[in-house]
Structures are given as C-alpha cells and as structure tokens.
Amino acid sequence: MMKRLYGLASISQALRYAFSHSRHSRRISQALLLNESLTQWHLRPRIASPAGPATKISLRYASSKSGLEHLKQNEEVDEVIQVVGENGLGLPTRSSEVLRTLDRSQYTLVQVAPASEGRAAVCKIMSKKEIYEQERAKAKAARAAKTSTKTLELNWAIDSHDLEHRLKQVRGFLEKGRIVEIIMTRKKGKRPPTEEEVQGLYESVMEMIEEEQAVETKAREGKLGQTLMLTIAKRKQ
Incomplete structure (x- = not known):
C-alpha cells in the first residue's frame, strides 16, 4: 500500500486513497x-x-x-x-x-x-x-356525557346561600346540554318548611328555568310542599 501511495501525484490524492481504502478508518x-x-x-x-x-x-x-x-x-x-x-x-x-x-x-x-x-x-x-x-367510540362517549341526566335534590327549607349555589349548578348542566331532574322535597331530620319557603323555592326554580330558556321534558311528578320532581332541558333553538 505504501508503494502505491508514493506513486500518487499529490499528497492530497494519497490521503484520499488511504482514507477510502483503509479497513480501520x-x-x-x-x-x-x-x-x-x-x-x-x-x-x-x-x-x-x-x-x-x-x-x-x-x-x-x-x-x-x-x-x-x-x-x-x-x-x-x-x-x-x-x-x-x-x-x-x-x-x-x-x-x-x-x-x-x-x-x-x-x-x-x-x-x-x-x-x-x-x-x-x-x-x-x-x-x-x-x-x-x-x-367513533370517543364521539359516542361525548354524546352520552352530553345527554346524561343530572339529579339535584332541594330541601323546601333550603337557605338562600345553598339555593344560589344549587341553581348555579343547574345552570351549568343546562349549558352543557344535560337533562336535569330537580327534586324538591322535605329532608328527614330537618324542620318542616313554612308555606312561604315552599312557595319561594318553587318560584325561584321556575324563574331560573325561564331565564335559562329551558323546558320541562317530562310531566312533573309529585305535589307542592311534599315531593315534586321537575325534569328540564335547554330549549332547542
């Protein structure tokens, strides 16, 4: 190999040849x-x-x-x-x-x-x-989540602060396209509600339904002052 390198025309050619032919490069x-x-x-x-x-x-x-x-x-x-x-x-x-x-x-x-x-x-x-x-499975799950029913229970004698929080939850569910069951009832172990509290809660719920442009999707069940269930959803545009 060295003899071959000496015979090359230039050092650069020798380097190129050595580089291209060396097994250890x-x-x-x-x-x-x-x-x-x-x-x-x-x-x-x-x-x-x-x-x-x-x-x-x-x-x-x-x-x-x-x-x-x-x-x-x-x-x-x-x-x-x-x-x-x-x-x-x-x-x-x-x-x-x-x-x-x-x-x-x-x-x-x-x-x-x-x-x-x-x-x-x-x-x-x-x-x-x-x-x-x-x-497809992801879309199906999203549709199921959107149309799933949420249930909220309200005591006829609920205080104003708790009522505001619960109605805010209902509004959020309606905005997401959920169906909401609102159950107004007398809680066991709690004091009986007054007529004013019963009427006040019912009017607050109905006012919220109107403001949210929601509708009752099923016939209401129960009786005012005892247990009353409303099923509501956002009105379709």
Whole structure:
C-alpha cells in the first residue's frame, strides 16, 4: 500500500486513497453514523399489516384524552422515528422510508410519543379502521356525557346561600346540554318548611328555568310542599 501511495501525484490524492481504502478508518460524520444505524432497520417490500399490540409507551400517548386528531400523522411525524410493534421498539429509521412502503389506502403512521434523550420519536402503524373505531367510540362517549341526566335534590327549607349555589349548578348542566331532574322535597331530620319557603323555592326554580330558556321534558311528578320532581332541558333553538 505504501508503494502505491508514493506513486500518487499529490499528497492530497494519497490521503484520499488511504482514507477510502483503509479497513480501520472510522466514519467521522454524524450523518454517516445515522445512516449506519438506519441500514440495520430492514423494511419489508410492502407493509401489509399494522404493527402488533402497542407497548406501554404507545398506550400512554395514544389513549390520551386529546384523541388521535392532535397527534402527528404521516408526513407530520419526525424525520427519524422508531416504530413500536409486537416486539417492542424497532431501530431508528427514517419516516420517509416507512411512508414509502406503507399502504396509505389502509394504514396511517401515527406519532404516539415525542423524541427523548437516547430515543427517537415513537410511531405506531394504525389501520384506518382502528382509527375510525377509536374516534367513533370517543364521539359516542361525548354524546352520552352530553345527554346524561343530572339529579339535584332541594330541601323546601333550603337557605338562600345553598339555593344560589344549587341553581348555579343547574345552570351549568343546562349549558352543557344535560337533562336535569330537580327534586324538591322535605329532608328527614330537618324542620318542616313554612308555606312561604315552599312557595319561594318553587318560584325561584321556575324563574331560573325561564331565564335559562329551558323546558320541562317530562310531566312533573309529585305535589307542592311534599315531593315534586321537575325534569328540564335547554330549549332547542
């Protein structure tokens, strides 16, 4: 090799030759180090099925209350990622390579955890059906929460401060689209209410219903001064 070096036209040529042919030369570029790591990630010619069950790290982010719509997907994900699958985290790879082999008509690349020290951003390959089912379940839960019935019990002899607090709660439920059952009754162990208290509570409740533009959705049950239940909801515009 040394004889060959002496025969080169210039020192620079000798250095280039030595660098390119030495078995012990090390890569000195960070980009080359990254590429060396990336070449260890073997992708199949075409990804035909999503990754297997997610590990704890993916579940922690993918099941967040914000939902999948707030997570990076496809071209939005980081440049260098690790894909989570049934065997845990894969080696670092370029997201562009994963997307190039991904069947976009059926699957989506979702970033479920940001990059951290010593680990690239974590992504999961999810089927569009899986994403649709998750969003559908979330919407169903939201509708159920919105239409669920709230029940508040009011003592005919309730003091003004407690009444103000309870009516404020009713207003809040109505604003959220909830159905509210208001039960006005005599509490056991409490003193009997006066006629003025009974009439005053009833009028306060009816005034609140009118101010909130609410309506009774069911026939009222019971009797004034004993137990009276009103079921109300916000009037549909």
